[in-house]
Amino acid sequence: MKKILLLLAAIVIFGASCSDSTKQQQGNKETLVEQKDVNLPKDQVYTMDNLLANAETLVNKQVKVKGFVTHTCKHSGRRCFLANESQELTVRVEAKGNIGGFNRELVGSEIEVTGKLMERRLTIGEIDEMENAINEKRVKDDGAEESCDAEMANVAQMREWMKKKGKDYYSIYYINGEEYNEL
Amino acid sequence: MKYKSIYAFILLIVSAWILSWVVPALVRMGTTTSPDYPFVYYSSLLQNFVTRQQVNNKPVFKDVSGNNYTLQQYDSITPLLNYRQLSLSGNMPDTILGVPIEMKLLRSKSWVWRYNPRDLQSPKLGLFIMYESQSGRANLESPEDVFRMEDNIEFIIKQTGEVNKIKSGLFQEKLEKEKFAFPTQQVWGNLSNRKPYDEGYFVLDSKHQLFHVKMVNGRPYVRDTKAGKEVNIAWFSILEVPDKSIYGFVVSKEGNLYTLGGDGYELTKFDIPAIDIRKQSVMVMTNLFYSMVNVISSDSTSYHVLKAGTLVKHDDSFTIKAKTDRWNVVASWLFPVYTSISDKNTQYLSPKIEIGGVNAFFVSVLLAFLFTFTIDNKSKPVMRIAHLVLIGLLGIPGLLASLLIKK
Numbered sequence: 001m002k003k004i005l006l007l008l009a010a011i012v013i014f015g016a017s018c019s020d021s022t023k024q025q026q027g028n029k030e031t032l033v034e035q036k037d038v039n040l041p042k043d044q045v046y047t048m049d050n051l052l053a054n055a056e057t058l059v060n061k062q063v064k065v066k067g068f069v070t071h072t073c074k075h076s077g078r079r080c081f082l083a084n085e086s087q088e089l090t091v092r093v094e095a096k097g098n099i100g101g102f103n104r105e106l107v108g109s110e111i112e113v114t115g116k117l118m119e120r121r122l123t124i125g126e127i128d129e130m131e132n133a134i135n136e137k138r139v140k141d142d143g144a145e146e147s148c149d150a151e152m153a154n155v156a157q158m159r160e161w162m163k164k165k166g167k168d169y170y171s172i173y174y175i176n177g178e179e180y181n182e183l
Numbered sequence: 184m185k186y187k188s189i190y191a192f193i194l195l196i197v198s199a200w201i202l203s204w205v206v207p208a209l210v211r212m213g214t215t216t217s218p219d220y221p222f223v224y225y226s227s228l229l230q231n232f233v234t235r236q237q238v239n240n241k242p243v244f245k246d247v248s249g250n251n252y253t254l255q256q257y258d259s260i261t262p263l264l265n266y267r268q269l270s271l272s273g274n275m276p277d278t279i280l281g282v283p284i285e286m287k288l289l290r291s292k293s294w295v296w297r298y299n300p301r302d303l304q305s306p307k308l309g310l311f312i313m314y315e316s317q318s319g320r321a322n323l324e325s326p327e328d329v330f331r332m333e334d335n336i337e338f339i340i341k342q343t344g345e346v347n348k349i350k351s352g353l354f355q356e357k358l359e360k361e362k363f364a365f366p367t368q369q370v371w372g373n374l375s376n377r378k379p380y381d382e383g384y385f386v387l388d389s390k391h392q393l394f395h396v397k398m399v400n401g402r403p404y405v406r407d408t409k410a411g412k413e414v415n416i417a418w419f420s421i422l423e424v425p426d427k428s429i430y431g432f433v434v435s436k437e438g439n440l441y442t443l444g445g446d447g448y449e450l451t452k453f454d455i456p457a458i459d460i461r462k463q464s465v466m467v468m469t470n471l472f473y474s475m476v477n478v479i480s481s482d483s484t485s486y487h488v489l490k491a492g493t494l495v496k497h498d499d500s501f502t503i504k505a506k507t508d509r510w511n512v513v514a515s516w517l518f519p520v521y522t523s524i525s526d527k528n529t530q531y532l533s534p535k536i537e538i539g540g541v542n543a544f545f546v547s548v549l550l551a552f553l554f555t556f557t558i559d560n561k562s563k564p565v566m567r568i569a570h571l572v573l574i575g576l577l578g579i580p581g582l583l584a585s586l587l588i589k590k
Contacts, residue, residue: 074427075427077317077319078319095317095319098400098401099317099400100315100317100318100319100320100399100400101317101318101319101400102317103316103317103397103399103404104427104445104446105395105404105406107446180400
């Protein structure tokens with residue numbers, strides 16, 4: 001009996017000491033993702049800044065976020081864009097769940113959205129395709145320098161982010177909204 | 184019979200009055216002719232107005248300078264009107280006034296709006312339908328309730344007649360929060376579900392402020408458009424334009440027309456003279472570049488062209504006089520004074536006395552003397568005087584009444 005108990009204790013101790021950080025598998029690679037601010041309360045209302053800072057840990061989870069509506073799809077109302085106060089950060093919100101659509105009069109209003117945070121990953125291949133398309137466009141549309149430069153800057157920004165984070169994908173976060181309240 | 188003369192006199196007056204309404208009304212039905220205005224459109228290519236009119240059952244196309252065009256030429260010089268035909272025949276230009284043209288763009292910028300004084304002067308039902316304006320469905324579904332908005336807002340379940348207290352309470356609270364002042368003066372909206380989308384209702388409160396009220400995701404949406412602060416609103420007309428650039432049109436008591444913008448409810452004034460809102464009707468045809476405004480009076484129509492969006496005058500306007508209505512000619516000879524109870528500018532009964540014409544007085548006086556000194560020469564003097572006055576004043580209706588009562 002004593003031997004069994006000792007064996008069990010050893011297994012538990014061994015299991016607890018395995019790792020104190022989560023591991024994610026991407027294909028055949030394992031990438032360590034550092035967790036930040038793990039002690040956020042469940043019913044927290046995120047600001048845009050907080051949400052995007054903790055996005056990696058909140059993917060596929062129910063979140064509440066508040067922000068200012070900068071744009072709604074005028075004709076369908078199927079999505080809107082939320083921004084922080086400085087309008088430097090924006091997140092797309094899709095109308096799902098109890099949200100039939102976003103009316104255009106919401107633009108400029110502050111709303112609180114409840115929904116699931118989703119992630120769309122742009123692979124290196126997809127980013128390369130984007131870059132090629134921009135270069136082709138630059139050759140075809142003589143005089144569209146400004147828009148091409150802006151698009152190339154976006155691509156460069158994505159590559160820089162990936163390099164900094166040590167990732168082979170670029171994350172675009174959006175929310176499948178289920179409910180919202182005007183504040 | 185003791186008072187036979189008095190009864191006969193009263194009967195004569197009443198008959199003459201009724202006949203002074205019935206006879207002209209019947210004659211009017213048989214003689215009235217339409218003003219026959221041509222269809223006028225502003226050509227973006229010619230930068231001038233062009234007309235289309237039926238002459239001897241054949242269409243005739245002209246510009247205001249008097250130049251004639253064939254049908255194909257007319258299609259070509261009015262591409263913003265006839266884009267479907269031009270597209271079918273492969274003659275649609277790629278650009279117009281330097282703007283690349285796509286069918287979808289042309290369709291989204293084309294709409295027509297009409298104002299009629301009858302809209303202003305018509306009885307109101309008082310019950311309305313609040314659709315869900317963001318249902319996410321292609322078709323609008325009829326709700327289970329209707330609402331009325333007088334001293335408060337109430338949603339009434341159609342099947343039971345009971346008030347939906349929760350929904351009514353939600354809307355009432357929202358209206359009060361947005362400082363809507365009851366009682367409601369007017370509610371304007373489109374009750375039909377046969378429309379591309381729903382924008383609810385525009386409501387005038389007791390302080391003449393215009394509020395936008397609709398239901399979004401099951402919850403009330405209420406906003407003061409602030410339009411009432413700038414304009415003395417007589418009428419609002421909602422229009423679901425394809426590009427959602429405007430909510431509708433405001434008609435002021437002074438006769439000025441405005442659009443209410445779809446981004447922020449801004450008012451844009453039509454650069455045309457003020458209209459008589461109780462007597463003149465308006466038709467606005469808008470395309471990608473221009474808004475053509477026709478102001479229709481009883482005797483003429485004036486045509487204006489404004490820049491689309493800004494509604495600033497683009498070119499000189501012109502006026503076409505109406506063809507003489509045959510009824511007016513007939514009335515001027517037959518009915519010196521007659522009664523009418525209907526008016527094309529109102530849905531209410533509008534009894535009034537109308538003057539036919541000076542010629543009719545001469546004819547009537549001749550008729551009156553003929554009747555009095557030939558057919559009526561055996562009546563009492565009082566009755567003869569009555570017949571003389573009635574026939575002299577009313578003409579044929581008076582003669583008919585005199586003949587009937589004499590018997």
